[in-house]
Amino acid sequence: MRSCQAGDGSCVVVRTGVHDDLGTYDSLYEAVTTPCEYLWGPGTLADALAWVEAQRPEGDEAPLLDRLFVLRYCDGILYLPQAVPVAAGLDSERATGTWYLIRADSPHDAVNHQRQKLAGADGHVARGYCGCPVEALGEGQLPDVLTMAAAEGASVTPIAVPDTRVTMSMTPRCNRILGNGAWDIPPDDPSMARLFAAPA
Numbered sequence: 001m002r003s004c005q006a007g008d009g010s011c012v013v014v015r016t017g018v019h020d021d022l023g024t025y026d027s028l029y030e031a032v033t034t035p036c037e038y039l040w041g042p043g044t045l046a047d048a049l050a051w052v053e054a055q056r057p058e059g060d061e062a063p064l065l066d067r068l069f070v071l072r073y074c075d076g077i078l079y080l081p082q083a084v085p086v087a088a089g090l091d092s093e094r095a096t097g098t099w100y101l102i103r104a105d106s107p108h109d110a111v112n113h114q115r116q117k118l119a120g121a122d123g124h125v126a127r128g129y130c131g132c133p134v135e136a137l138g139e140g141q142l143p144d145v146l147t148m149a150a151a152e153g154a155s156v157t158p159i160a161v162p163d164t165r166v167t168m169s170m171t172p173r174c175n176r177i178l179g180n181g182a183w184d185i186p187p188d189d190p191s192m193a194r195l196f197a198a199p200a
């Protein structure tokens, strides 16, 4: 169990492995390499510690390999992978666009594959085992992709999470697909907005 202190002094409590770097933690997106489950927050450190003391959440096991991720592509923007139950709990505004279901050991592999595929880079398949370390399982509207994920054994019971992330994280939430194998980070992404923010 780890508490994760954000730059504004607020905390969230997550369940994850002991060696994870939580400096990129994002509740909505899989920005940490290994599984990381949102439990509480954001709130003050004192309240976070009181919650852990009262609830005594136990450890859990989560597969590190062959994980299922869903990725949203909407208006030329590809978002970071999301856990299936988190995507199932999204409001309609965040559920639009085309969704992809990918099996991979790491969310970084999943987004790297889909980003390059959408940008037109050579060497990535639309379906099946790719030359990179992912398996592309399908695409469609979110309900269709959730159905595919359920057929692969994923829980599609919605988990509602707040929209929060470590404010010092430089990991973008999304990429703007430019084509010809290229992409960038849109200026309104949280990582860019922070980078260009006027010093306090």
Ligand SMILES: [Zn+2]
Residues within 6 Å of the ligand: 113, 114, 123, 124, 125, 130, 131, 132, 133, 134
């Ligand atoms: Zn690939």
